[in-house]
Amino acid sequence: MDYTAQTNALRAAADKLLSEGTVDCVIGLTPNEAVGFPTPIVIRNPEDAGKLVWDENCFTNIAVYLLRTTGRRAIAAKACDVRSIINLLAENQLKRDEIYIIGMQCPGMIKDGEPAPGCDQCPSSVPGISDLTIGSDGSDTYQDEKMEPHGENVTEWMENSTDAEKKERFLKEIDKCILCFTCRQACPACYCTACFIDRKADPWRQIDADRATKIAFHLTRAMHLAGRCTDCCACEKVCASGVNLRYLYRGIIEFVSDTYGFTTGVDPDARPVMNSFTSEDSETGFLGR
Amino acid sequence: MKRIKTTKEAFNKDLAALLDKFDVFAPSTKQGKLDYLNITDPEDITWTDDLPYKSPKETVFPRVEEIMRFTKDDVVPTANVKPVLLLGAKPCDIESFDVFDGVFTSEKGLYIDPFYKERRDKMLIIGSGCAAKKPGCFCDERGYDMTFSDKCDAFVALDGDDMYIDLITDRAEGLFSGSDCPPREVNKAPETTLKIDAHENDIFTTMPWEDWAMSCIGCGTCTYVCPTCHCFDIRDADDKGEVTRCRLWDSCMYSNFTLHAGGTNPRTTQAARYRQRVMHKYVYLRDNIGITACTGCGRCIRLCPGGINIHDTVKDIMGRTGKK
Ligand code: SF4
Ligand code: SF4
Ligand code: SF4
Ligand code: SF4
Numbered sequence: 001m002d003y004t005a006q007t008n009a010l011r012a013a014a015d016k017l018l019s020e021g022t023v024d025c026v027i028g029l030t031p032n033e034a035v036g037f038p039t040p041i042v043i044r045n046p047e048d049a050g051k052l053v054w055d056e057n058c059f060t061n062i063a064v065y066l067l068r069t070t071g072r073r074a075i076a077a078k079a080c081d082v083r084s085i086i087n088l089l090a091e092n093q094l095k096r097d098e099i100y101i102i103g104m105q106c107p108g109m110i111k112d113g114e115p116a117p118g119c120d121q122c123p124s125s126v127p128g129i130s131d132l133t134i135g136s137d138g139s140d141t142y143q144d145e146k147m148e149p150h151g152e153n154v155t156e157w158m159e160n161s162t163d164a165e166k167k168e169r170f171l172k173e174i175d176k177c178i179l180c181f182t183c184r185q186a187c188p189a190c191y192c193t194a195c196f197i198d199r200k201a202d203p204w205r206q207i208d209a210d211r212a213t214k215i216a217f218h219l220t221r222a223m224h225l226a227g228r229c230t231d232c233c234a235c236e237k238v239c240a241s242g243v244n245l246r247y248l249y250r251g252i253i254e255f256v257s258d259t260y261g262f263t264t265g266v267d268p269d270a271r272p273v274m275n276s277f278t279s280e281d282s283e284t285g286f287l288g289r
Numbered sequence: 290m291k292r293i294k295t296t297k298e299a300f301n302k303d304l305a306a307l308l309d310k311f312d313v314f315a316p317s318t319k320q321g322k323l324d325y326l327n328i329t330d331p332e333d334i335t336w337t338d339d340l341p342y343k344s345p346k347e348t349v350f351p352r353v354e355e356i357m358r359f360t361k362d363d364v365v366p367t368a369n370v371k372p373v374l375l376l377g378a379k380p381c382d383i384e385s386f387d388v389f390d391g392v393f394t395s396e397k398g399l400y401i402d403p404f405y406k407e408r409r410d411k412m413l414i415i416g417s418g419c420a421a422k423k424p425g426c427f428c429d430e431r432g433y434d435m436t437f438s439d440k441c442d443a444f445v446a447l448d449g450d451d452m453y454i455d456l457i458t459d460r461a462e463g464l465f466s467g468s469d470c471p472p473r474e475v476n477k478a479p480e481t482t483l484k485i486d487a488h489e490n491d492i493f494t495t496m497p498w499e500d501w502a503m504s505c506i507g508c509g510t511c512t513y514v515c516p517t518c519h520c521f522d523i524r525d526a527d528d529k530g531e532v533t534r535c536r537l538w539d540s541c542m543y544s545n546f547t548l549h550a551g552g553t554n555p556r557t558t559q560a561a562r563y564r565q566r567v568m569h570k571y572v573y574l575r576d577n578i579g580i581t582a583c584t585g586c587g588r589c590i591r592l593c594p595g596g597i598n599i600h601d602t603v604k605d606i607m608g609r610t611g612k613k
Binding site for chain 1: 321343352506510513543587591594595596598
């Protein structure tokens with residue numbers, strides 16, 4: 001891979017799109033020394049194209065900014081951002097003709113010196129849909145790129161763990177949570193304007209009930225994301241407390257896949273799985289398999 | 290200021306003896322990320338130059354704090370608060386208690402918060418210094434010496450297996466054993482170069498708040514990890530006739546912050562919310578309690594998913610209002 005070539009191609013594309021008036025803004029990432037990895041930027045002038053960057057630390061999912069901007073927007077999107085975009089298209093939250101996808105090939109990103117959450121099990125380095133292709137060598141074709149597996153494979157862990165072990169793991173993760181709701185804010189699928197948790201009238205009690213509230217928040221959020229979570233791991237990547245949310249969401253994804261044979265973020269024209277009903281549907285659900 | 294020398298082992302022993310009397314909070318990686326954790330074994334302390342990812346404010350300002358419990362007829366007494374010993378607090382974090390004291394126990398008599406005051410009065414702080422600035426840190430520009438602060442009861446420095454303890458207040462006397470040694474040389478604090486002198490009206494509508502807050506997703510991480518953010522909400526929970534009244538953290542970055550019962554909200558955009566965060570720290574509290582409520586710890590910068598940088602915003606404001 002050649003990040004310099006990719007960056008140059010991205011800058012040239014942004015410059016062209018803005019100069020020719022194809023789009024009103026370009027959403028991308030810009031170097032940020034204080035933070036140590038590129039952070040989101042929205043540029044509106046061709047002169048600012050040079051602020052965009054593409055490197056091995058571009059793990060932030062920026063699809064969420066499509067919901068926070070209006071007009072015709074271009075976005076420098078890697079495969080996971082595009083999965084989020086596809087889900088948003090399928091859910092009628094975006095108009096395809098307003099979005100210009102600059103498809104960035106991504107061999108997996110690095111966060112804190114290690115593969116970023118989820119990157120080791122990413123299904124593909126190539127964005128599912130795009131209007132412009134920037135391959136990993138900076139050219140306009142996607143290369144043949146293999147993703148390297150790394151660390152504990154959450155899917156295998158799930159398969160080999162008992163329910164009690166899964167529960168224990170979940171509680172261990174949740175204990176770190178400070179209920180800041182950053183995971184929700186960063187999730188491109190969490191776009192409700194009135195979130196259930198903001199109506200928090202739950203029994204707030206000291207310490208142990210605090211845990212109950214965390215459980216209520218995380219399990220309800222997970223329920224709401226069944227068939228909608230694209231395994232982008234935006235939530236885990238932004239969690240300041242290091243909560244490994246993937247142990248929860250991977251389970252939801254497997255469940256939806258096993259039960260309905262549906263993978264989220266693949267086909268923008270597919271009906272969202274929770275919105276479709278057939279008499280053949282398995283009735284497994286809330287009560288488990 | 291007296292200084293004593295002891296060993297880490299002896300220090301841990303003395304500390305273990307204090308565990309009965311105090312809830313001891315100290316930097317630890319026991320849960321993964323370095324954080325000020327309530328420890329039950331001195332071995333769990335992580336001695337490192339790094340800054341815990343979130344501030345120690347929870348020790349006196351818990352995330353959820355029961356402030357009252359009552360039934361239809363009676364007020365049910367709540368349990369006594371166990372004193373906190375905060376160990377290994379960095380100089381910037383020690384400074385933050387000045388802000389909390391100013392807001393919650395103002396000497397001007399504006400408002401005394403009994404819940405905070407009780408915890409704070411009982412609290413013991415043992416600081417420890419920084420050898421190096423981390424990316425995003427700017428305590429020096431805020432006028433604080435990263436190596437030392439005397440706004441605590443004692444200050445420790447670990448050197449291999451040796452431990453040096455500066456005894457600052459009377460409350461620290463006798464807690465730890467050790468032999469006398471020459472006192473510490475205290476550096477002169479750097480000059481404060483990052484502050485806003487302008488008035489609210491000069492900044493409120495004239496700054497490009499929309500641009501600055503463009504990439505903010507309203508997640509509130511900045512306020513939850515910040516040592517000086519102290520906004521709270523109060524909620525009642527009814528459990529079979531017994532009501533618990535709790536105070537919980539709030540955040541100006543949430544969309545439902547200051548949401549009125551009628552459904553209106555004076556701050557409707559994320560830009561207005563970000564403006565509140567900057568102004569509250571650098572203008573309003575400066576005017577109200579005489580302290581700029583930012584210690585320069587850099588946590589909000591390092592952990593912001595949107596790359597929002599309060600240091601750069603304040604610098605920009607200084608430039609635009611005529612102060613470089
Ligand atoms: S971002 Fe992390 S700490 Fe915040 S609510 Fe989500 S899991 Fe909890
Ligand atoms: S729940 Fe997490 S992994 Fe799933 S779509 Fe949302 S941010 Fe991505
Ligand atoms: S400034 Fe950053 S950390 Fe704070 S709410 Fe906005 S995005 Fe979150
Ligand atoms: S505003 Fe940011 S830098 Fe200032 S004290 Fe709070 S977290 Fe630290």
